[in-house]
Amino acid sequence: MNVVTVKTKEEMSATASKLIVDKLRQKPELVLGVATGGTPIGTYEEFVDRVKQEELDVSSMRTVNLDEYVGLPRDHEESYWHYIYTHLYKPLKLPVENAFVPDGLSRDLEAECNRYEEAIESLGGVDLQLLGVGRNGHIGFNEPGTPMDSRTHVVELTESTRQANARFFNDIEEVPTQAITVGISTIMKSRSILLLASGQEKCAAVEALLDGKVDIEWPVTILNGHPDVTLIVTEDAYCSDKEDDHA
Template identity: 45%
Template sequence: MRIVRAKDYEDMSRKAGDIIAAQVITKPDCVLGLATGSTPIGAYKRLVEGYEAGDLDFSQVKTYNLDEYRGLPGDHDQSYRYFMNTNLFDHVNIDKANTHVPDGLAEDYEAACAAYDEAVAAAGNQDLQLLGIGNNGHIGFNEPGDAFVRGTHCVDLTESTIQANSRLFDSIDDVPRQAFTMGIGTIMAARTILVMANGEVKAQAVHDMIYGPITPACQASILQLHPNVVLVADEAALSLC
């Protein structure tokens, strides 16, 4: 795992954004695995700025997002489809038909999850997979548990994740209790994995991801087995390393 140290959130966003931009420039028809949440917003802003400056072309890029809340339609302002449109897709020249987010309203969710994995594989898997890391070490919505789940699946969110996400909703009661998420196998199929982390609240999870035992109690620890992981983190997130 290669560690890129950043001074703060802005520096982290710039460095991570530049890594994603380099992937797009190097392979214009690349497949990107994308993440949501507050961590990558600055990196997406960097990509939009690159497009507006004429340096980036997303017309051939395909994207597959990590996850989506179960029960939220794509036009709900807290859905991850809405997040991606608002923070990136609406501001660059990407073909929306080439952007993919799990269907939060899928009735036969097992079939929908299997189809999502098949679509990622048919696209050739991710050239670059962007990840954040949860306070409890989750990646995507793969929560601490007894096993690493290989494929895209439906998960029950832990209380800590619900609490962490409640700031985005009017009430904690409005936070969905389940989500669809790429599994560990789908994530690990990416040729490059880029992890972003900022803030002291992520320090223990970052430490356990890098130095802890490989255990489903910290889902991010599986990344120790991937041959090409880049961690871009600020000083606070790296304070225990």
Template identity: 45%
Template sequence: MKIICVDNYEQMSKKAGNIVASQLILKPDSVLGLATGSTPLGMYKELIELYKQGDIDFNKVTTFNLDEYYNLSRDNNQSYYYYMNENFFNHINIDMNHVNIPDGMAKDIEKECIEYEKRIRTNGGIDLQILGVGRNGHIGFNEPDVKFEALTHMVKLDEQTIKDNSRFFELIEDVPTKAISMGIKTIMQSKKIILLANGEEKADSIYGAISGDITPEIPVSVLQLHPDVTFIIDKKAAMKLDLEKMKEFCL
């Protein structure tokens, strides 16, 4: 475990962008696991700028997104397919045939989940997985009490998650209550993981992730078992950690 504590969101985004860029420079055909939401937006902007400057190339990159809302069409402006195109893919030279996002409109969801896992394995697994974290400690859409051995699956969203995501919708009734998500086991099979968190509303989750017990009640706590995970967090998200006692982990 490594912990990078920064002053603010901008520094967090730049650090994350630099790590992803280093991955692509060392392995141009990397398989990236990507996240959505407000947290990684700054990182995507950093990567777009590095691409425009000619520092990195996405032509050989393959991506797998963590999740997608169930029963939300890809042209809906709140779908994660739409989000990824608007905030990242439309601005870089990625081959869209190498982009993988769960199909929330699939008629056979179980088959969709199985096929998603097969595609990840066929591509050699995920080299670098980007994660955010929910206020309740979820990673992907793996809500509290989801089994650690779960692979890609359908999940029912917690009330807290629905409430948090309602800021993106006109009405809370419009927020999907289900999603397709990579499972904890799928995430943990990634070769490297970086988790981004900013703001004091994430402080409890970060404490649970780094200093708490490893328990399905706090899904992010399972990252303590991963051999190569880096937390990039701002001071507000780190406010409940005793960083002095954790100096051996801090960069």
């Protein structure tokens, strides 16, 4: 694992965006796995700026969302389809057919999960998966205890997750109770993984990861078994007393 320690969240975003741009130069038809939430917003902003400044052609890039709420239409401002459209597709004027997002309105959610797995496979898999990590070590909506061999599946959102996401809604009652999320084994099939962690509240999750052991109660630790992971972590989230010898 390549561990890159930075001082600020802004530096984390700039470093991550450069890595994505480098991958895009190597492969213009890059399949990018995209995370949502607050952590990667700065990365998307930096990426958009770099693409515009360097006049890069991103028209062949495809994106694969990690997750989507069940019950929210695409045009809902808190849907994750709307999120990636707002932060990536709209500013870069990308063709929306290049955005792959689970259908949270599907009448058959199990079939939708299978369809989404097949869609990822039809793209040839994810080249670079961008991830954030929850304070309890969750990746995507894969909470502690999620089987490490899980594929795309429907999850019941925990009360703590709904509380954490309530800030994006008018009231916690508006926060969906379910979501579709890419499973842990599907994440592990990505050719490269870029994990972002910032803030003191992520300290325990980062420590668990850098301990080097795989623990089902800390889903992020599964990344210890992946051959190509880069962790970009701010100093306030990097609480381990170990040296950066995890590469």
